Amino acid sequence: MKKPIIISHPLVKRDLTILRDKNTSSPTFRAVLRRTASLMAYAVTEDLILRKKKIVTPLEKTIGYEVVEQTILVPILRAGLGLVGGFVEVLPNARVGHIGMYRDEETLKPVDYYLKLPKILKEALVLILDPMLATGGSAASAVTVLKEKGARKIRFVSLVASPEGVRILSKAHPDVRIYTCALDRKLNNRGYILPGLGDAGDRIFGTGE
Ligand code: PRP
């Protein structure tokens, strides 16, 4: 199994603990997830391509930098939406595509229901956002769709991953870097990550009860 890149900053560990806690309310979950996403964005873009830029400070001329690499965020609906705000905060010029996909509760296979992507996929750094990498079915299918549409530089960004999901995604798409804040123990027999954080979409949107 190709190793995922683990984002292990202390502030991420603190936030992930809040997100895992079953007593964390939906409004707090949403706010903390957004904050965590900004922290994750730093790790995922550490090699972003810059260009030197001449500027003038109030005191003298100097050289600064501007980002030249176009970034496209692609959240997998619904739960991926919870990560978009935090990424956009640090990548204000990012374009956002959407992939609608849910997991059939019986078969655990992904079912597609929506797709809207920017046209410039080929030249861009494409970041697929989804808090949960469980069986890996949704992730592998999203990467396949993006490659079919022309994306070449794709990274998969998750909050929590299972060993099974990492194995499936890296086998299907060895060129895609996988980022996660935690590689958890395993999946249970309903395809939920252990210890995990439960159903991410339900916790973000308050649809669990
Ligand atoms: C969750 C999660 C992933 C998927 C992961 O979405 O956000 O998209 O499950 O599971 P997999 O790795 O086994 O494919 P879900 O299907 O619950 O839909 P939702 O985001 O609309 O709640």
Ligand code: URA
């Ligand atoms: N989807 C979730 O939201 N949580 C899991 O643990 C697995 C899939």
